[in-house]
Amino acid sequence: MFPSLVRYLLLCYLRSYRYFPPLLVFLVGLMLLYANRPNPVMESYAASSVLVYFVTAWIGAGFSGAIGEAQEQIAAVHAGSVRAYLAGKTLAVVACGLALDLAALVWPVAAGSFDAPVRAGEWLTALLAHAELSALGGLAALLLSRPIVRSGSMAAASLLLVLILSVAKSGVLGVIGEGFAPLFILLPPAAPLVDWLMDPDAARGMESAAVRVWPLAYGGALCWLYLRLAERKW
Amino acid sequence: MDTLIELRNVGKWHAGRMIVDGIDLDVRRGQILAIRGRNGAGKSTLLKLLAGIVRPSAGVVRRAPGVRVGYAPERFPRVRFRAEEYLTHLGRVRGVPREELRRRIRELADLFQLHAAGPITHFSKGMAQKVNLMQAMLVRPDVLILDEPLSGLDADAQAELARLLPKLGQEGTAVVLTGHEPGFAEGWADRIAVIRDGKLEEQRARAAGPADESDPSAWICDQWGLG
DSSP states (O other): OHHHHHHHHHHHHHHHTTTHHHHHHHHHHHHHHTSSSSBOHHHHHHHHHHHHHHHHHHHHHHHHHHHOHHHHHHHHHHHTSHHHHHHHHHHHHHHHHHHHHHHHHHHHHHTTOBSSOOOHHHHHHHHHHHHHHHHHHHHHHHHTSTTTSOOHHHHHHHHHHHHHHHHSHHHHHHHHOGGGGGGGTTSOSHHHHHHHHHOTTTSOHHHHHHHHHHHHHHHHHHHHHHHHHHHHHO | OOEEEEEEEEEEEETTEEEEEEEEEEEETTOEEEEEOOTTSSHHHHHHHHHTSSOOSEEEEEEOTTOOEEEEOSOOOOOSSBHHHHHHHHHHHHTOOHHHHHHHHHHHHHHTTOOOOSBGGGSOHHHHHHHHHHHHTTTOOSEEEESSTTTTOOHHHHHHHHHHHHHHHHTTOEEEEEEOSTTTTTTTSSEEEEEETTEEEEEEEOSSOOSOTTOOHHHHHHHTTOO
16 A cells, blocks of 8 residues: 555656656766766765755655645545655655665766776665665755745745755855854754765764764654644645 | 544634634535535635545544545646556555456446546546546545535536435435535535535535435436536
8 A cells, every 4th residue: 555655656756757857967967977987986976975965855845746736635535644645755755866876876887987896885885875865855855845835935945055054064164163063953964974975984983873873863853854744734 | 323524613724814613513424415605715625624634723523433535626637647547546545456446447437437548638627527536436435525526527427426426325425515606505415514704604404305315316417407
């Protein structure tokens, strides 16, 4: 029943053709990223992880619109509850992100764009970071879209701000001063994940574990918040 | 008569505006309940509350355990699926086994005389409305909620629906439907509730009915001015 809901929602999204602009940007982004070769493995993966973060957020932002309010209501009745429907939609957006993650990971390997073979550990690290970043992007977009944020322009502006600030956190803090760091604590932990990909050995022990686990916990909290708020505002 | 859905002092506010307020309503097995009111009176919100897709801001909505609800919204946007494909997906979401689903979709296609193979995006408004009604009836619901079901249907399809509704009632399905046409549901619905500015102003039982209670469809068609 639940897989049927996710499959149906993915089909609705695909047939709306709303995937076309984000997919095009994703493909052009990958092409530009690997236009010159050879490329360093982890630095390249760090760049592609930022790409999937933004593109999955774009997909998440357009997902509700692709299905339409009345069809969402019909699907919610058939799913048994609004909460079940929202959980299905969340999974569908995360599944779109996973598809992008796999493409981002396999593309450079298949095209021979790296300067060295990708080791299993590197691949696993890259897979985890891509999956976490795409899920964070998709969830942030869902949280900042209908029915929680009903104004389209407000939703787009706030999502873009959240995405940019969460990735460029250290750069922004460098300009405005480290004293503002507490303001960034609520943003998705995208920057530590990208830093981890750039230099997987920089963080050790507890710090390394925190970099991996914190985005999962944050994503879980984001998901819970989305389900609660969206159900209430539906 | 079993109560399937019960609303007690239910209110709904949206963006600081009251949509419905202080609603007390029972939906009973086998009963046809017509909700009348002007556009913007709160009819659609009331149906969404009954369907469970809107949470009340105040009051309580109680459903009998295991009650199955079918819901057809007023606006049915055309989706890029063929009718059979669309209904199959929704049936699978409901958890209906494939073979049973195939049989049910065939039954509904015969009932609504809808055997078109093309995508729903190419359907006329009336054909799309038939798909809307078919999806609501996909699982033989205990409560069938229809928002402006006559909208977009031609006279023949309206007559088909008029024949169908009492039959569903006799089979034990509760039907709740809305309309704003003058004379809508007068005399043929088991109960009529009138909603005005979000408040339920009056609920009354049927004033006069068909002479032949076993086949009220011809009488209903006559009430709707249908052939």
